[in-house]
Amino acid sequence: MNAAAPTSPRQRRMHDDNGRVLLKAFTREELRDWLVQELDEKPFRADQLWSWLYIRLASSFDEMTDLSKPFRARLEERARVDALTLNSEHLAADGTRKLTWRLDQGGVIESVIIPTEDRVTLCISSQLGCAINCQFCLTAQMGLRGHLSTAEIVDQVVQARRLYGQERRITNIVFMGMGEPLHNADNVIPATRILTERKGLDLSARRVTLSTSGLIPEIERLGRETNVRLAVSLNATTNEIRDWIMPINRRYPLERLMETLERFPLKKGERITFEYVMLEGVNDSLDDARRILRLTAKIPCKINLIPFNPHPGTTFRSSAPETIEAFRAFLRAKHVNVTVRETRGDDRMAACGQLGTPGDKRPKRLDPPEPLRAQFPQGTLRLDDR
Numbered sequence: 001m002n003a004a005a006p007t008s009p010r011q012r013r014m015h016d017d018n019g020r021v022l023l024k025a026f027t028r029e030e031l032r033d034w035l036v037q038e039l040d041e042k043p044f045r046a047d048q049l050w051s052w053l054y055i056r057l058a059s060s061f062d063e064m065t066d067l068s069k070p071f072r073a074r075l076e077e078r079a080r081v082d083a084l085t086l087n088s089e090h091l092a093a094d095g096t097r098k099l100t101w102r103l104d105q106g107g108v109i110e111s112v113i114i115p116t117e118d119r120v121t122l123c124i125s126s127q128l129g130c131a132i133n134c135q136f137c138l139t140a141q142m143g144l145r146g147h148l149s150t151a152e153i154v155d156q157v158v159q160a161r162r163l164y165g166q167e168r169r170i171t172n173i174v175f176m177g178m179g180e181p182l183h184n185a186d187n188v189i190p191a192t193r194i195l196t197e198r199k200g201l202d203l204s205a206r207r208v209t210l211s212t213s214g215l216i217p218e219i220e221r222l223g224r225e226t227n228v229r230l231a232v233s234l235n236a237t238t239n240e241i242r243d244w245i246m247p248i249n250r251r252y253p254l255e256r257l258m259e260t261l262e263r264f265p266l267k268k269g270e271r272i273t274f275e276y277v278m279l280e281g282v283n284d285s286l287d288d289a290r291r292i293l294r295l296t297a298k299i300p301c302k303i304n305l306i307p308f309n310p311h312p313g314t315t316f317r318s319s320a321p322e323t324i325e326a327f328r329a330f331l332r333a334k335h336v337n338v339t340v341r342e343t344r345g346d347d348r349m350a351a352c353g354q355l356g357t358p359g360d361k362r363p364k365r366l367d368p369p370e371p372l373r374a375q376f377p378q379g380t381l382r383l384d385d386r
């Protein structure tokens with residue numbers, strides 16, 4: 001699979017507001033072409049510059065001492081090394097570290113470093129806010145305020161490595177921070193190529209996972225154009241419930257989503273991960289577990305059950321530990337590869353689904369299906385209104 005097809009440059013942001021080129025927006029080939037065509041440099045200069053950006057993790061042109069001074073001066077004039085400015089960092093008691101970054105155009109995005117015994121995972125953002133309006137998600141309450149450029153996506157990894165690479169190397173990347181990555185595929189797909197470039201950040205494609213709410217055309221594109229791992233936020237087993245808690249389901253219902261995933265190109269031994277946020281009284285019955293079996297029967301997969309992390313203003317509650325355990329045990333007895341995600345970093349709002357700023361202006365809530373209205377008395381929102 002995965003002959004790397006060119007990505008349309010139409011929606012990619014390659015410059016900052018002052019017209020300077022964002023170097024981390026370029027794939028390796030694009031960087032070489034830019035240096036040759038725009039700066040009249042020899043192709044080998046691209047290798048030197050690439051190495052400074054992604055191996056030596058330089059933060060300025062001044063550090064790039066094997067480049068001639070005139071070349072550095074021209075780069076300084078025309079280009080930018082970093083695309084993000086560190087805004088804050090918070091360390092949770094369990095070692096989880098939340099980093100926030102200021103964007104040039106205004107707004108703050110977030111990344112989270114999650115160390116475990118055998119890996120260090122960096123969770124990165126792909127948008128400022130999100131348009132998908134999943135009802136249980138804090139980021140959704142911001143609405144969509146902008147797409148990140150490829151450079152802003154890649155720079156979360158570069159700067160996190162620069163800050164903490166001495167302690168432990170970041171080994172895994174998950175696109176599970178703010179935003180729906182496939183809603184910003186034109187910037188995200190080139191970013192995955194940069195992250196997995198051997199002579200650079202050198203992350204294995206097996207260790208880069210992109211999580212989607214289920215945008216079918218872009219899932220197909222991801223399969224054609226990259227080798228990275230796919231995770232899908234499932235979170236419901238009927239269209240009725242998924243239409244409510246993940247309104248993207250009204251456009252791409254469960255049957256079509258599963259058909260698409262059955263065709264998703266996987267190598268031997270690879271699996272799609274289904275994430276399933278456990279919401280009390282909404283999606284946590286054993287009937288739901290049975291339906292998961294049916295829905296995923298033809299898809300090599302693993303299921304990741306996620307206890308819900310409550311945030312201010314939410315009416316959802318996490319399923320009780322014994323409910324989650326019964327759900328897990330049922331699936332395991334049917335030979336499903338199922339895990340329960342450990343909750344990390346709660347004391348500083350760095351757990352999954354907690355990226356965003358509580359208190360932001362909130363989109364309206366969707367009406368739940370009739371049987372759940374008493375439990376969730378919320379406002380209404382027609383999709384067309386968004």
Ligand code: SF4
Binds near residue numbers: 130131139179180212
């Ligand atoms: S769960 Fe993901 S896709 Fe859904 S609103 Fe939140 S950030 Fe967007």
